[in-house]
Amino acid sequence: MLRRIAAWIDERAKVGDLYREQMIEYKVPKNLTFPYVFGVLALITFALQIVSGIILIMYYKPVIAHAFDSTNYTIMREIDFGWLFRHIHAAGANFFLAIVYLHMFTGIYYNAYKKPRELVWIVGWVIYFTLLVTALTGYLLPWGQLSYWGTVVTTEIPASLADAPVLKGIFGAIGETISIWMKGGYKLEDLALGRFFGLHVVFLPLILLGLVAIHLFLVRAAGISNPEGYEIDKKNEPEKLVPFHPYVTLKEGAIAMWYLALFFFFVFFYMSHFLPADNFEPADPLKTPPHIAPEWYLLGFYEVFRSIPSKFWGFVAFNLILLLLLLLPFLDFSPLRSARRRPLFFVMFLVFVISSMALTILGTMSPTPTNAKLGMFFTALVFLFFLSLPVISFVEWGWYKARGGQA
Amino acid sequence: MSAAGLIKTVFFTLITVGFFFIIWVYNPFAHKEVYELPEEAARIVGDPKAALEGRELFKQSCSSCHSVRYDGVYLMSVEAKPEWQKILKTMGKPILETQDGKVKIKGYYLPRDVYEAVALQDLENLKASFGKVPPDLSTIYLARGPGYLYQFIMDPQKVLPGTSMPKLFFPEYDKEAPQKVAKIVAYLRSVSEPSPSEKAKRLVMGVATVGYFILMGFILWFYRKRVLEKMGIS
Structure with a gap:
């Protein structure tokens, strides 16, 4: 009976054809390495975030008189398993960003942003940016001390435009307008909480869903990149390709299970980082906590902003890093792909990875003059990475031509 | 895999794991203050029975300034209002507790805005005498931890110079003072943390979930x- 129903549906919806086309007849390179799994893991984490988020919306109240209590009393104590969903959502946010960073560094390492995949990278960058905004808006919702003061600091960063060397008046007005527009007034109140809530639960997730769909479509359209850095010829070397299902699905499925095991280990046994102690104090606009810093996924940018003495140039610098990241496919125009075949690029990639990590860790430390100097040093290294890309590409074009146009 | 490939893999794995360990688990570079909790006090703080005694002690010594709304403990002066019981029953939600298999009403949870409206004058009076409204202590255990709370209640000025919180327990005159303070901390812990039976349930759930995925x-x-053997792909 069930089989007949399935056949009836399949006859009309052609699900079977779709499955065959998209899963079995879809061939991927056999030599995909472990880091290629991060895309799937990000997708799984996104699903977890949506499911746990839907459950949290049912009990959360976006009004400042009730926001803190609805999170810490209703969700954490009254509702059965409310704590579990809050833990999943809080840990999930951190894991999501972590996986997305790993996915991005993988993309950079294997040069997965090069022709014909520039759009994959650009859409991916927009996903990353939207994700940062989603994280920022969600961070305010529990209305604890960290949420409140973290958001105050973030919404005041555009106001540092007033520090501009020229046209102070205009830059100042622009900065203040952005800052007020983000907060809905001069103070963070119900208005800000309401719009952050709306953005976080409806607008941004919808955009993310759409962008992820486009991202996946583009990956399929351009084909998956290869760690060896060349496009596999489907007709002449079919032995290098394997069917997506079951070769990749089962491998990534197994890794995804272990990833979930790690994730739930944190959810059940180690939440002290994802639900920081300071945020269990209700927001108090009259009491500034001693150490305010954004979450770890923004600390790198924050450290760039903080270590540069002029606020204006700090603001410009970290926005420039974001912009250079977007322009990566055009900065790196070398015909060679993948750090495996590009020793110069490999060295600069190491510089980039290590400086990003160092900047993030420096961001957790107190802002002493030595730390500020170190911050400037690593900021310079990050810029060096981006600026070295055109030079490396130029040199590699020379090698490419010397070898008669072979990679 | 070639030797160079192996070195690269190990290196990238190590820096990634090391980075997330520093950021998420233990950061040796970040400044963190440590407040010591004496062994005897630590034993009392972990004892659910001490928490019950601590609740009474809290009501006697602390509730003239502090409320614990998540546990249905309010300011003494507010609880003395004639209309108070009616307010609790109409505007509040019962906080349930299971004792010997029976469900009992432990107290009432009152939404913050309702409570602050009813207690407006009392809170203003406290603000007039202390300079600020003494905070509600429902989540203070999670925010500050047992060591800080113990040290702070024993000697507020030593931990937070300039605070308007008075010193209430004097070991010089009252030999029981450290135990009493530990009992109050035990009470605050019982308000914030899940009960031992609930904790055991979560442990089982956690082990089962993690085990299932592995x-x-x-x-x-x-x-x-x-499957790959059958298909002839190695």
């Missing part, structure tokens, strides 16, 4: 091996 991972891995 097992499923292995099953998929070996299933894949068999």
Whole structure:
């Protein structure tokens, strides 16, 4: 009976054809390495975030008189398993960003942003940016001390435009307008909480869903990149390709299970980082906590902003890093792909990875003059990475031509 | 895999794991203050029975300034209002507790805005005498931890110079003072943390969930091996 129903549906919806086309007849390179799994893991984490988020919306109240209590009393104590969903959502946010960073560094390492995949990278960058905004808006919702003061600091960063060397008046007005527009007034109140809530639960997730769909479509359209850095010829070397299902699905499925095991280990046994102690104090606009810093996924940018003495140039610098990241496919125009075949690029990639990590860790430390100097040093290294890309590409074009146009 | 490839893999794995360990688990570079909790006090703080005594002590010594709304403990002066019981029953939600298999009403949870409206004058009076409204202590255990709370209640000025919190327990005159303070901390802990039975449940759930995913991972891995053998792909 069930089989007949399935056949009836399949006859009309052609699900079977779709499955065959998209899963079995879809061939991927056999030599995909472990880091290629991060895309799937990000997708799984996104699903977890949506499911746990839907459950949290049912009990959360976006009004400042009730926001803190609805999170810490209703969700954490009254509702059965409310704590579990809050833990999943809080840990999930951190894991999501972590996986997305790993996915991005993988993309950079294997040069997965090069022709014909520039759009994959650009859409991916927009996903990353939207994700940062989603994280920022969600961070305010529990209305604890960290949420409140973290958001105050973030919404005041555009106001540092007033520090501009020229046209102070205009830059100042622009900065203040952005800052007020983000907060809905001069103070963070119900208005800000309401719009952050709306953005976080409806607008941004919808955009993310759409962008992820486009991202996946583009990956399929351009084909998956290869760690060896060349496009596999489907007709002449079919032995290098394997069917997506079951070769990749089962491998990534197994890794995804272990990833979930790690994730739930944190959810059940180690939440002290994802639900920081300071945020269990209700927001108090009259009491500034001693150490305010954004979450770890923004600390790198924050450290760039903080270590540069002029606020204006700090603001410009970290926005420039974001912009250079977007322009990566055009900065790196070398015909060679993948750090495996590009020793110069490999060295600069190491510089980039290590400086990003160092900047993030420096961001957790107190802002002493030595730390500020170190911050400037690593900021310079990050810029060096981006600026070295055109030079490396130029040199590699020379090698490419010397070898008669072979990679 | 070539030797160079192996070195690269190990290196990238190590820096990634090391980075997330520093950021998420233990950061030796970040400044963190440590407040010591004496061994005897630590034993009392972990004892659920001490928490019950601590609740009474809290009501006697602390509730003239502090409320614990999540546990249905309010300011003494507010609880003395004639209309108070009616307010609790009409505007509040019962806080349930299971005792010997029976469900009992432990107190009432009152939404913050309702409470602050009813207690407006009392809170203003406290503000007039202390300079600020003494905070509600429902989540203070999670925010500050047992060591800080113990040291702070024993000697507020030493931990937070300039605070308007008075010193209430004097070991010089009252030999029981450290135990009493530990009992109050035990009470605050019982308000913020899940009960021991609930904790045991969560432990079982956690082990089962993590174990399930590890097992499923292995099953998929070996299933894949068999499928690939059948298909002739190595």
